[in-house]
Amino acid sequence: xxxxxxxxxxxxxxxxxxxxxxxxxxxxxxxxxxxxxxxxxxxxxxxxxxxxxxxxxxxxxxxxxxxxxxxxxxxxxxxxxxxxxxxxxxxxxxxxxxxxxxxxxxxxxxxxxxxxxxxxxxxxxxxxxxxxxxxxxxxxxxxxxxxxxxxxxxxxxxxxxxxxxxxxxxxxxxxxxxxxxxxxxxxxxxxxxxxxxxxxxxxxxxxxxxxxxxxxxxxxxxxxxxxxxxxxxxxxxxxxxxxxxxxxxxxxxxxxxxxxxxxxxxxxxxxxxxxxxxxxxxxxxxxxxxxxxxxxxxxxxxxxxxxxxxxxxxxxxxxxxx
Amino acid sequence: xxxxxxxxxxxxxxxxxxxxxxxxxxxxxxxxxxxxxxxxxxxxxxxxxxxxxxxxxxxxxxxxxxxxxxxxxxxxxxxxxxxxxxxxxxxxxxxxxxxxxxxxxxxxxxxxxxxxxxxxxxxxxxxxxxxxxxxxxxxxxxxxxxxxxxxxxxxxxxxxxxxxxxxxxxxxxxxxxxxxxxxxxxxxxxxxxxxxxxxxxxxxxxxxxxxxxxxxxxxxxxxxxxxxxxxxxxxxxxxxxxxxxxxxxxxxxxxxxxxxxxxxxxxxxxxxxxxxxxxxxxxxxxxxxxxxxxxxxxxxxxxxxxxxxxxxxxxxxxxxxxxxxxxxxxxxxxxxxxxxxxxxxxxxxxxxxxxxxxxxxxxxxxxxxxxxxxxxxxxxxxxxxxxxxxxxxxxxxxxxxxxxxxxxxxxxxxxxxxxxxxxxxxxxxxxxxxxxxxxxxxxxxxx
Numbered sequence: 001x002x003x004x005x006x007x008x009x010x011x012x013x014x015x016x017x018x019x020x021x022x023x024x025x026x027x028x029x030x031x032x033x034x035x036x037x038x039x040x041x042x043x044x045x046x047x048x049x050x051x052x053x054x055x056x057x058x059x060x061x062x063x064x065x066x067x068x069x070x071x072x073x074x075x076x077x078x079x080x081x082x083x084x085x086x087x088x089x090x091x092x093x094x095x096x097x098x099x100x101x102x103x104x105x106x107x108x109x110x111x112x113x114x115x116x117x118x119x120x121x122x123x124x125x126x127x128x129x130x131x132x133x134x135x136x137x138x139x140x141x142x143x144x145x146x147x148x149x150x151x152x153x154x155x156x157x158x159x160x161x162x163x164x165x166x167x168x169x170x171x172x173x174x175x176x177x178x179x180x181x182x183x184x185x186x187x188x189x190x191x192x193x194x195x196x197x198x199x200x201x202x203x204x205x206x207x208x209x210x211x212x213x214x215x216x217x218x219x220x221x222x223x224x225x226x227x228x229x230x231x232x233x234x235x236x237x238x239x240x241x242x243x244x245x246x247x248x249x250x251x252x253x254x255x256x257x258x259x260x261x262x263x264x265x266x267x268x269x270x271x272x273x274x275x276x277x278x279x280x281x282x283x284x285x286x287x288x289x290x291x292x293x294x295x296x297x298x299x300x301x302x303x304x305x306x307x308x309x310x311x312x313x314x315x316x317x318x319x320x321x322x
Numbered sequence: 323x324x325x326x327x328x329x330x331x332x333x334x335x336x337x338x339x340x341x342x343x344x345x346x347x348x349x350x351x352x353x354x355x356x357x358x359x360x361x362x363x364x365x366x367x368x369x370x371x372x373x374x375x376x377x378x379x380x381x382x383x384x385x386x387x388x389x390x391x392x393x394x395x396x397x398x399x400x401x402x403x404x405x406x407x408x409x410x411x412x413x414x415x416x417x418x419x420x421x422x423x424x425x426x427x428x429x430x431x432x433x434x435x436x437x438x439x440x441x442x443x444x445x446x447x448x449x450x451x452x453x454x455x456x457x458x459x460x461x462x463x464x465x466x467x468x469x470x471x472x473x474x475x476x477x478x479x480x481x482x483x484x485x486x487x488x489x490x491x492x493x494x495x496x497x498x499x500x501x502x503x504x505x506x507x508x509x510x511x512x513x514x515x516x517x518x519x520x521x522x523x524x525x526x527x528x529x530x531x532x533x534x535x536x537x538x539x540x541x542x543x544x545x546x547x548x549x550x551x552x553x554x555x556x557x558x559x560x561x562x563x564x565x566x567x568x569x570x571x572x573x574x575x576x577x578x579x580x581x582x583x584x585x586x587x588x589x590x591x592x593x594x595x596x597x598x599x600x601x602x603x604x605x606x607x608x609x610x611x612x613x614x615x616x617x618x619x620x621x622x623x624x625x626x627x628x629x630x631x632x633x634x635x636x637x638x639x640x641x642x643x644x645x646x647x648x649x650x651x652x653x654x655x656x657x658x659x660x661x662x663x664x665x666x667x668x669x670x671x672x673x674x675x676x677x678x679x680x681x682x683x684x685x686x687x688x689x690x691x692x693x694x695x696x697x698x699x700x701x702x703x704x705x706x707x708x709x710x711x712x713x714x715x716x717x718x719x720x721x722x723x724x725x726x727x728x729x730x731x732x733x734x735x736x737x738x739x740x741x742x743x744x745x746x747x748x749x750x751x752x753x754x755x756x757x758x759x760x761x762x763x764x765x766x767x768x769x
Contacts, residue, residue, distance in 0.1 A: 055366075059362070124569070158470075245430065248363070249364070270431065298461070
């Protein structure tokens, strides 16, 4: 039972959805009863809200922030019924998630302002960078764009082979120099080649690295810098890939990658399990970066453009292990 | 981001000093702090709740000791409870009475199974076993290539099939291991979501087919609240024997370890701490407890220092400092001692308080290299009598060590400052005694 099936994104399983609805009404119903006509919220209800948010990896700091915002709204507006309360709860959380800006559209068929539009993909080990690039390549190609891949993960064993297989699946060309090559040189070559071929989109894969390894983070800064020497302003987008099952450490990851390469967007992967990836709320709000994509499976079309309200709805559903 | 828990507790306990017992009322703040610290460390919500309840009961029954502050005592109670849950002693792999021993590795995508399989193979090979690896991840593009590359680096055979059938790979590998007299077979499987029915059936079928002696569940130490769901589901389906925590070279608190230990009663057997194939070690519950609480790895540091630092040499060193005959030869020896203790950043990370301060600063092991090079480029005479260094000698040394005259000057300046400082310290307090005192403090968990 996948995360997005639960909210009716794919096949609906009516029975299960009904069960989920009940538990959702449970929390919100109580929340409504407790504060209807009052100007404060009961501790017990806030405790329950806290549980929902914390168990979704939203984190204590952001959870307290959300609760504070709701208390302030309630004190000011004195909401009366569950429907209204339901609405403000969602609104307050959605407000924390930054929206995508026009210069960097998430939709695959949107026009880019630059040609080539260079996207660099970064993240810690095992979050799904290469898979995300494979899916992006395929989506852009299907939207009629010409795509070029750059295999700048020259460190991990067989990473180049892995990306190559994705490039064959998506039927897009790839620039590679093999394992052990200088990743900055690969990135440079890729962007230069895209420029001469007139490609629309360039996707540059990088090796996974833990954000506390300074020398590896410096390497990333260099990879980014050399691309700008070929095409003005490149990379135009730096996507940090986060694993939805990661807990509070994702915040440290986002901060470190921001200071090294100034990330412009997030991709949240592995949402097809039971993890909710709530930490992105705090990251998006604190670092002011939008969530752009979510990964919901291993198939090539399992990368969706992020939708704020579907994501928030999913937070309030029960965790169900089928 | 995180404050040291014991510091926080110290302040919440200010009001408590002078009172004979810990009471429900005066620990309410502290309990809240503990719960918060656990949640910040990614301990599961329910687990954290249950844990704080237990600690509270324990604390209420404890007498306030005179010798330590209530904050320290409370920290000790938490630490002991954490260590208790994380496991009492080291747990090892169970080998088959008749080889080959079959080890099955399973876990979510990206948890680090393949890298761990390579590390385990190397560890076993170093222990004089003859391991074989089976590439049963038939789905992820180039997963087999990755395992083959790793295996090539340590010269361990890999069994794989063209056919995309993981059960057949496992079965074939077992026959091949028997044929080639390999005494351990390590089966690397594809990453799978615990909610993926087909994939969970597959791993269960592999288990039934090869009947492993040891099933290891690999978990990313950065995992958040969901760790309990995945661990529970994998345990229900394949009843694993042990847990492997990976990516502990990051800066995560690793609260998932506590969550998993609480919901499934299986030991944590290995920790994986880097991308190199020898970055693997047994699991130490006490160190993990300190990590979750942000206490710094005090015990390991003391142990390491005791192991590596030769007592006789230390005595000689002290005498030399006292008589002012400490020279560059001794300094060089000291650098070698420090290097034996491990990487500089590892050492610094183990010191409480410092671990937080330096978390953004990487101490390169290369920092010592120019110093070593400069000293190595000196004549024995220059080393024991640095005063004789004139401009010509310095130029020669700089050239020989690939450094600059300025670097040589800097080193000489630092050396003389250090010498002065050491002398003052010895005079002041008989350094030996002070060091011993410090060690005792560490042991009692006061620092």
